[in-house]
Amino acid sequence: MATTTPEHIKCLIIGSGPAGYTAAIYAARANLKPVMYQGLQPGGQLTITNDVENFPGYPDGIMGPEMMEDLKKQAARFGTDIRYGIATSVDFSGRPHRITIDESVELTADTVIIATGASAKWLGLPSEQRLNGSGVSACAVCDGFFYRGKDVAIVGAGDTAAEEATYLANLCNKVYMIVRKGEMRASKIMQKRVMDNPKIEVLWNTVTDEILGEHAVEAARVKNALTHETRDLAVEGFFVAIGHEPNSKIFQPYLHHDEQGYLKTIPGTAKTNVDGVFACGDVQDYTYRQAVTAAGSGCMAALDAERYLAALGDH
Numbered sequence: 001m002a003t004t005t006p007e008h009i010k011c012l013i014i015g016s017g018p019a020g021y022t023a024a025i026y027a028a029r030a031n032l033k034p035v036m037y038q039g040l041q042p043g044g045q046l047t048i049t050n051d052v053e054n055f056p057g058y059p060d061g062i063m064g065p066e067m068m069e070d071l072k073k074q075a076a077r078f079g080t081d082i083r084y085g086i087a088t089s090v091d092f093s094g095r096p097h098r099i100t101i102d103e104s105v106e107l108t109a110d111t112v113i114i115a116t117g118a119s120a121k122w123l124g125l126p127s128e129q130r131l132n133g134s135g136v137s138a139c140a141v142c143d144g145f146f147y148r149g150k151d152v153a154i155v156g157a158g159d160t161a162a163e164e165a166t167y168l169a170n171l172c173n174k175v176y177m178i179v180r181k182g183e184m185r186a187s188k189i190m191q192k193r194v195m196d197n198p199k200i201e202v203l204w205n206t207v208t209d210e211i212l213g214e215h216a217v218e219a220a221r222v223k224n225a226l227t228h229e230t231r232d233l234a235v236e237g238f239f240v241a242i243g244h245e246p247n248s249k250i251f252q253p254y255l256h257h258d259e260q261g262y263l264k265t266i267p268g269t270a271k272t273n274v275d276g277v278f279a280c281g282d283v284q285d286y287t288y289r290q291a292v293t294a295a296g297s298g299c300m301a302a303l304d305a306e307r308y309l310a311a312l313g314d315h
């Protein structure tokens with residue numbers, strides 16, 4: 001049977017969020033001829049948000065989708081080959097690295113930059129989806145500012161939820177923290193910070209039945225799981241902090257990762273444990289998960305890839 005030689009790529013970028021596009025800008029300007037596969041969500045997570053006010057360079061703020069269009073144009077301007085497609089499997093056991101796109105297109109690559117992000121977990125309520133970006137958010141640091149002086153609710157019981165509740169309490173009038181069980185998973189110190197904060201009211205054994213509001217969040221209908229008593233909390237912001245899932249499944253057999261699946265990089269670099277494979281953005285960042293940190297690490301990944309190729313004499 002005739003076999004076709006897979007297309008060979010010098011620098012393959014998987015993912016098209018701030019990390020992927022920044023890596024593309026640097027790689028293209030270094031003449032690495034980057035090819036980018038955009039994945040299911042071209043432009044990444046910021047395409048589902050409205051105002052972005054904390055990305056440097058936009059003094060009046062910018063809409064998330066517009067900002068990602070700007071990044072795309074900038075990457076394309078220097079010659080990035082931007083393609084539709086999802087990386088469905090990889091083989092990093094030898095060189096060159098092997099990547100399959102959409103379960104059918106085989107590629108080989110000298111360097112691979114993984115910028116696949118981390119997806120927020122949601123409660124799964126239709127109202128949560130409908131009001132996403134109109135009061136419902138998965139990022140207190142990103143959107144808390146819009147609810148200054150207002151009442152908000154946050155769902156979750158881990159360290160991130162506790163940290164975000166405390167962050168919101170610095171901005172908002174009142175924070176209801178909705179906790180499903182009679183205890184929190186958060187560390188003792190984080191719990192103490194929550195319990196000591198007079199602006200935070202913890203609702204134990206409580207689940208969210210519905211988020212109410214026509215065009216924007218007006219209230220959250222919650223139910224006490226023990227008493228079955230239902231009440232409507234008048235809130236304008238509803239934050240979901242029940243965790244993120246890094247989009248790293250296909251890489252995990254080859255790359256070091258933590259128990260949640262975040263890829264591990266050598267501190268101070270974007271290098272993974274496999275030569276020529278780099279990771280940047282939220283897929284390797286449990287801590288910050290911001291567009292600007294993702295962009296910064298995308299720059300690091302491209303520079304590391306360029307230096308790796310130069311050391312091999314390939315560039």
Ligand SMILES: Cc1cc2nc3c(=O)[nH]c(=O)nc-3n(C[C@H](O)[C@H](O)[C@H](O)COP(=O)(O)OP(=O)(O)OC[C@H]3O[C@@H](n4cnc5c(N)ncnc54)[C@H](O)[C@@H]3O)c2cc1C
Nearest residue numbers: 015016017019039041044045087117142281282289290291
């Ligand atoms: C609602 C919301 C509002 C936010 N607001 C702000 C804000 O105001 N300011 C701020 O700094 N941050 C904000 N953030 C956080 C910010 O969006 C993320 O930190 C940032 O987008 C991470 O960038 P990234 O490039 O690592 O990944 P992402 O933006 O998540 O992009 C990941 C990319 O990888 C692609 N991908 C995934 N799997 C594959 C695959 N197998 N093959 C090919 N491609 C793949 C996806 O299609 C996507 O293009 C917000 C997040 C959310 C959810």
